[in-house]
Amino acid sequence: AQKITQTQPGMFVQEKEAVTLDCTYDTSDPSYGLFWYKQPSSGEMIFLIYQGSYDQQNATEGRYSLNFQKARKSANLVISASQLGDSAMYFCAMREVSPGSSASKIIFGSGTRLSIRP
Amino acid sequence: DTGVSQNPRHKITKRGQNVTFRCDPISEHNRLYWYRQTLGQGPEFLTYFQNEAQLEKSRLLSDRFSAERPKGSFSTLEIQRTEQGDSAMYLCASSFISGTRRLSYNEQFFGPGTRLTVL
Numbered sequence: 611a612q613k614i615t616q617t618q619p620g621m622f623v624q625e626k627e628a629v630t631l632d633c634t635y636d637t638s639d640p641s642y643g644l645f646w647y648k649q650p651s652s653g654e655m656i657f658l659i660y661q662g663s664y665d666q667q668n669a670t671e672g673r674y675s676l677n678f679q680k681a682r683k684s685a686n687l688v689i690s691a692s693q694l695g696d697s698a699m700y701f702c703a704m705r706e707v708s709p710g711s712s713a714s715k716i717i718f719g720s721g722t723r724l725s726i727r728p
Numbered sequence: 729d730t731g732v733s734q735n736p737r738h739k740i741t742k743r744g745q746n747v748t749f750r751c752d753p754i755s756e757h758n759r760l761y762w763y764r765q766t767l768g769q770g771p772e773f774l775t776y777f778q779n780e781a782q783l784e785k786s787r788l789l790s791d792r793f794s795a796e797r798p799k800g801s802f803s804t805l806e807i808q809r810t811e812q813g814d815s816a817m818y819l820c821a822s823s824f825i826s827g828t829r830r831l832s833y834n835e836q837f838f839g840p841g842t843r844l845t846v847l
Contacts, residue, residue: 614770645835647838652840653817653840653841653843654838654839654840654841655771655819655821655838656838657835657836657837657838660835701770701771703770715761715773715776715784715786716761716771716773716836717773718770718771718772719770720768720769720770721768721769721770
């Protein structure tokens with residue numbers, strides 16, 4: 611069964627510092643996708659970044675980058691130059707794609723609450 | 729606003745009552761998903777539709793839960809005989825899948841959720 615593990619329930623970071631949120635995953639399928647979502651206190655899930663299992667380069671989106679280490683099954687999110695508005699819950703998630711499977715659901719980790727200090 | 733919308737945003741009900749939530753996806757999206765999120769946890773998949781067909785249901789979706797997407801546009805999620813354990817945030821998401829896109833990419837856009845409290 612697929613599984614996403616986020617071992618940091620909460621983190622405090624000083625504004626303007628970089629922060630790394632950890633994520634490890636487990637899957638037996640060779641083709642899968644990894645996501646990071648941000649959930650502010652308003653509750654809406656905001657898509658941040660995506661990494662495909664066959665992508666050769668680490669994904670980047672503005673201040674967000676995904677440190678993808680396939681052999682270690684690790685997909686850490688790096689936020690550079692953190693801002694006060696980055697304070698939120700962050701979820702690592704995985705979608706599996708297998709031939710003959712209807713697996714289109716996304717499996718989420720338990721999340722990391724990031725708090726940015728001014 | 730062309731994002732995913734959900735109504736109502738909040739629902740308080742008494743145990744044993746039926747409730748229905750609505751989700752309006754992004755108009756051109758052909759897939760629609762329902763998730764449930766309890767406090768301190770990540771969302772858990774409940775079910776999804778491709779157009780009007782319900783293609784997968786989680787074992788979390790007990791017989792008291794039913795979802796429909798009659799015309800392939802909006803969707804409803806009904807919970808019958810609510811229990812206190814049903815209290816959660818119910819999230820809807822939509823995405824567009826076409827044969828020309830990389831099969832492994834499936835960005836889901838989430839709505840603001842409906843928070844259900846069962847007393």
